[in-house]
Amino acid sequence: MTQKPVEICQESLDQILDLILRLASGNLExxxxxxxEGNELDALAVGLNMLAEELGxxxxxxxxxxDSLVSGEKKFRTITDTxxxxxxxxxxxxxxxxxNPAAEKIFGxxxxxxxGRSVHTWIAPPEYFESYKNGWSKFRDTGQxxxxxxxxxxQARTKHRGVIPVELSVSSANLQGSWHAIGILxxxxxxxxxxxxxxxxxxxxRVVDRTLSSFIGGMEAQAAFDxxxxxxxxxxxxxxxxxxxxxxxxxxxxxxxxxAISNIAWDEETRRYYDENAPDGFKFYDYDGLNAxxxxxxxxxxANDPANDPRSxxxxxxxxxxxxxxxxxxxxxxxxxxTIGLANREGGYDEAVVERLxxxxxxxxxxxxxxxxxxxxxxxxxxxxxxxxxDGLTGLPNRALFNERLNYAAARAKRYAESFALLLLDxxxxxxxxxxxxxxxxxxxxxxxxxxxxxxxxxxxxVARLGGDEFAILQLGLENANDAAGYAQRVIDLLAEPFVxxxxxxxxxxxxxxxxxxxxxxxxxxxxxxxxxxLYRAKAEGRRGFRFHDAQVEAEVRQRVAIxxxxxxxxxxxxxxxxFQPQVDIRTRRLVAVEGLLRWHHPKRGILGPCExxxxxxDSGLLLEIDGWxxxxxxxxxxxxxxxxxxxxAMMSVNLSPxxxxxxxxxxxxxxxxxxxxLDPHSLxxxxxxxxxxxxxxxxxxxxxxxxxxxxxxxxxxxxxxxSSLQYLKRLPVSKIKIAQEFVRDMMQDASDAxxxxxxxxxxxxxxxxxxxxxxxxxxxxxxxxDTGCRLVQGYLFGRPQPACxxxxxxxxxxxxx
Amino acid sequence: xxxxRYQTQTAETLLGEDGIVRVKMFSDTRESLADAKExxxxxxxxxxxxxRPVMIDLGGSRSISQDARRYYSGEEAGRHICASALIVxxxxxxxxxxxxxxxxxxxxxxxxxxxxxxxxxxxxxxxx
Numbered sequence: 001m002t003q004k005p006v007e008i009c010q011e012s013l014d015q016i017l018d019l020i021l022r023l024a025s026g027n028l029e030x031x032x033x034x035x036x037e038g039n040e041l042d043a044l045a046v047g048l049n050m051l052a053e054e055l056g057x058x059x060x061x062x063x064x065x066x067d068s069l070v071s072g073e074k075k076f077r078t079i080t081d082t083x084x085x086x087x088x089x090x091x092x093x094x095x096x097x098x099x100n101p102a103a104e105k106i107f108g109x110x111x112x113x114x115x116g117r118s119v120h121t122w123i124a125p126p127e128y129f130e131s132y133k134n135g136w137s138k139f140r141d142t143g144q145x146x147x148x149x150x151x152x153x154x155q156a157r158t159k160h161r162g163v164i165p166v167e168l169s170v171s172s173a174n175l176q177g178s179w180h181a182i183g184i185l186x187x188x189x190x191x192x193x194x195x196x197x198x199x200x201x202x203x204x205x206r207v208v209d210r211t212l213s214s215f216i217g218g219m220e221a222q223a224a225f226d227x228x229x230x231x232x233x234x235x236x237x238x239x240x241x242x243x244x245x246x247x248x249x250x251x252x253x254x255x256x257x258x259x260a261i262s263n264i265a266w267d268e269e270t271r272r273y274y275d276e277n278a279p280d281g282f283k284f285y286d287y288d289g290l291n292a293x294x295x296x297x298x299x300x301x302x303a304n305d306p307a308n309d310p311r312s313x314x315x316x317x318x319x320x321x322x323x324x325x326x327x328x329x330x331x332x333x334x335x336x337x338x339t340i341g342l343a344n345r346e347g348g349y350d351e352a353v354v355e356r357l358x359x360x361x362x363x364x365x366x367x368x369x370x371x372x373x374x375x376x377x378x379x380x381x382x383x384x385x386x387x388x389x390x391d392g393l394t395g396l397p398n399r400a401l402f403n404e405r406l407n408y409a410a411a412r413a414k415r416y417a418e419s420f421a422l423l424l425l426d427x428x429x430x431x432x433x434x435x436x437x438x439x440x441x442x443x444x445x446x447x448x449x450x451x452x453x454x455x456x457x458x459x460x461x462x463v464a465r466l467g468g469d470e471f472a473i474l475q476l477g478l479e480n481a482n483d484a485a486g487y488a489q490r491v492i493d494l495l496a497e498p499f500v501x502x503x504x505x506x507x508x509x510x511x512x513x514x515x516x517x518x519x520x521x522x523x524x525x526x527x528x529x530x531x532x533x534x535l536y537r538a539k540a541e542g543r544r545g546f547r548f549h550d551a552q553v554e555a556e557v558r559q560r561v562a563i564x565x566x567x568x569x570x571x572x573x574x575x576x577x578x579x580f581q582p583q584v585d586i587r588t589r590r591l592v593a594v595e596g597l598l599r600w601h602h603p604k605r606g607i608l609g610p611c612e613x614x615x616x617x618x619d620s621g622l623l624l625e626i627d628g629w630x631x632x633x634x635x636x637x638x639x640x641x642x643x644x645x646x647x648x649x650a651m652m653s654v655n656l657s658p659x660x661x662x663x664x665x666x667x668x669x670x671x672x673x674x675x676x677x678x679l680d681p682h683s684l685x686x687x688x689x690x691x692x693x694x695x696x697x698x699x700x701x702x703x704x705x706x707x708x709x710x711x712x713x714x715x716x717x718x719x720x721x722x723x724s725s726l727q728y729l730k731r732l733p734v735s736k737i738k739i740a741q742e743f744v745r746d747m748m749q750d751a752s753d754a755x756x757x758x759x760x761x762x763x764x765x766x767x768x769x770x771x772x773x774x775x776x777x778x779x780x781x782x783x784x785x786x787d788t789g790c791r792l793v794q795g796y797l798f799g800r801p802q803p804a805c806x807x808x809x810x811x812x813x814x815x816x817x818x
Numbered sequence: 819x820x821x822x823r824y825q826t827q828t829a830e831t832l833l834g835e836d837g838i839v840r841v842k843m844f845s846d847t848r849e850s851l852a853d854a855k856e857x858x859x860x861x862x863x864x865x866x867x868x869x870r871p872v873m874i875d876l877g878g879s880r881s882i883s884q885d886a887r888r889y890y891s892g893e894e895a896g897r898h899i900c901a902s903a904l905i906v907x908x909x910x911x912x913x914x915x916x917x918x919x920x921x922x923x924x925x926x927x928x929x930x931x932x933x934x935x936x937x938x939x940x941x942x943x944x945x946x
Contacts, residue, residue, distance in 0.1 A: 038908045046880065
């Protein structure tokens with residue numbers, strides 16, 4: 001179909017031009033209505049109308065988009081400018097393109113300083129460089145990376161605050177064809193500090209809990225305070241320290257007492273310092289030093305240069321070096337109840353340490369207060385208990401406590417078959433002191449008597465004041481009645497010494513009544529009344545004396561005391577004599593030895609055997625003196641016989657006591673006795689008992705060997721009755737063994753004794769020792785011994801022990817022992 | 819020959835036995851968005867859930883508003899139309915078709931034809 005050419009009229013052109021001009025003037029709503037013809041001019045109009053419509057829409061939409069963009073940008077800026085977190089946008093090369101005010105605040109760099117810089121080398125700490133470097137190329141290509149989409153905590157470098165902890169959330173966005181990283185970063189310094197603070201607080205709470213538990217849990221207070229100090233040193237990194245509490249002494253003077261003091265620096269020098277400066281359990285009365293400032297002022301003391309600190313008064317010699325000091329006053333309310341001192345923290349102390357451990361200080365103050373209250377309560381209880389059990393005047397146990405101890409002693413004595421003595425005493429004429437010098441002097445006298453009595457007893461004994469001038473002593477672990485008598489006499493003598501009280505010289509005597517508890521013999525429940533009766537008798541019989549309750553005991557004790565006194569006289573007046581008993585060789589019937597035997601020529605009681613006085617001599621310490629005399633006298637007598645041409649090759653045999661053998665100068669004394677008498681050592685035979693050998697075998701062997709080398713011979717007396725060991729028969733220089741009388745006496749009736757005698761004789765023969773049978777009294781005994789092979793005998797059959805003069809006469813007569 | 823036929827304010831729409839929908843705009847029509855929506859609704863009913871090619875004779879159109887054009891090129895129309903041949907036998911229809919093709923960029927293939935036969939031939943390439 002062909003279209004007819006359009007006839008263009010001026011009017012139509014004007015209409016089109018008008019439309020264009022209206023549109024050009026900005027009226028984008030202008031339109032030109034096409035005609036119904038639909039020709040080219042109409043098409044032009046339609047086209048222009050459509051273009052106008054498109055343009056109008058486009059302009060509106062553009063404006064809308066622009067408005068929207070501006071609004072979006074505004075919102076974005078509002079968000080980034082007001083955000084508390086740093087918002088950082090990184091381009092494809094990791095360079096900063098957005099740096100909001102929060103980032104400026106956190107990092108200290110302005111946006112101008114930050115934009116364009118590489119985040120990796122700028123604010124990230126060096127340890128992150130490598131991971132950034134490795135991950136960034138992948139991110140550049142893919143927008144992916146190990147941290148994308150994650151929130152993590154890391155460190156960041158700031159302009160003014162060094163490295164700080166931050167929380168970083170990273171996402172990626174593709175902007176204009178390249179991947180950008182968006183980091184939202186939060187400064188978590190405060191949070192971390194808070195976390196650290198909470199952690200530290202929890203740690204301190206655990207310490208506090210542990211500390212309180214150690215006290216509540218029943219740990220012994222000293223150990224608990226020691227553990228507190230250890231914890232303090234650990235918590236503060238201190239080298240050493242102390243925990244003191246404040247006290248008032250009995251005189252009202254304040255002092256500080258160390259509840260715990262560390263021994264970290266306890267070298268020799270420091271130990272000496274404390275020994276010299278705190279001999280009484282680390283009590284400090286001196287408040288003039290750094291260690292007391294906290295107590296005096298109630299303020300925390302931080303002295304990181306103590307040498308130049310005006311509050312310091314210097315350090316005593318031997319004090320451990322002090323580089324830094326922290327003093328903490330321990331308070332309960334406003335009251336200062338103690339102090340903590342800590343020393344030598346590396347770098348010194350600061351308020352932070354003090355604040356961090358605030359709870360700990362409080363807890364320690366709490367336990368110290370509880371400790372003080374507990375101690376005061378215990379002191380009060382002790383005081384009450386003391387008052388109930390002790391005499392206020394003398395400090396000695398009172399009657400109630402003494403009765404308790406007496407009952408305990410009785411029960412124990414009964415159970416273990418022990419003996420003890422109850423001594424009751426009072427002061428003679430004490431009433432006169434009270435009446436003439438007054439009660440204060442009387443009281444002082446009683447206190448002084450108490451002191452003397454305490455000084456006289458053993459720690460295990462008990463001294464008590466029963467009331468008035470009446471005292472009692474419980475003497476435990478008694479060996480025999482003589483112990484009690486000796487003790488009573490010592491007490492009497494002690495109290496007989498004059499007392500000087502308020503310029504008065506007071507003479508007083510005491511009388512003592514003694515009741516003994518002997519297992520199986522006496523009844524402990526009657527001891528008090530028995531002792532009281534004895535005391536009454538002592539006073540009735542003239543005062544300044546003692547009496548036993550039991551008459552027989554009394555008599556025995558009196559006799560021992562008398563013997564003791566008489567022994568001294570016997571030594572002085574030379575009342576001891578030696579009797580001699582011959583030892584005979586039954587084959588030759590010749591004398592081979594004489595045994596020197598001690599006798600006491602008592603002026604009233606006649607000749608006494610050793611068993612009547614040796615035990616007393618042993619107790620009184622006279623035995624060694626007597627032994628020495630025996631040795632010398634035997635040597636002297638033997639030399640005399642030799643000088644008279646008697647005795648021939650016979651030996652002088654002398655008994656040695658175990659005590660004599662133990663003395664250090666025994667060997668010297670033997671040698672001296674021989675020398676003094678001028679006697680050949682080969683003429684002396686020393687009789688020793690098995691007990692002497694058994695007690696100190698090595699020492700005894702040495703002495704015996706040295707004397708043996710000089711020619712002195714040894715025999716073993718009473719062989720078979722002691723601690724027999726065949727070892728010493730082999731090892732020691734023994735030349736003779738003596739069969740004890742008890743075996744010889746019964747050997748004819750008792751087959752066992754006969755066997756023992758045979759065995760001893762056989763043993764002597766086998767070992768090459770001579771064997772002497774003692775106590776031979778009958779022909780039957782002699783024949784038995786002869787048949788058994790025993791050569792040497794001693795006994796009444798051949799002669800009783802006799803004075804030297806009698807034996808001399810017998811020897812002069814000559815002849816064999818038949 | 820036509821199976822179904824509908825009329826709207828601005829056009830007559832029928833579905834040919836060849837499966838091609840034919841739309842003829844009434845003479846001197848000025849199509850608004852409402853008209854476009856009516857026409858697409860009719861088209862959808864004819865197609866019965868299937869996409870179909872359509873031949874539209876714009877000979878009677880005097881104008882098509884921007885809203886209407888955007889609607890024809892939009893998502894709803896694209897759900898029913900698989901290709902569109904515009905018959906532009908007059909200068910006005912050619913302007914309208916060109917604007918539609920150039921500015922609205924429909925999501926389905928659109929071509930301008932002056933011959934219905936050629937249009938049918940092209941549309942059959944998209945035939946049912």
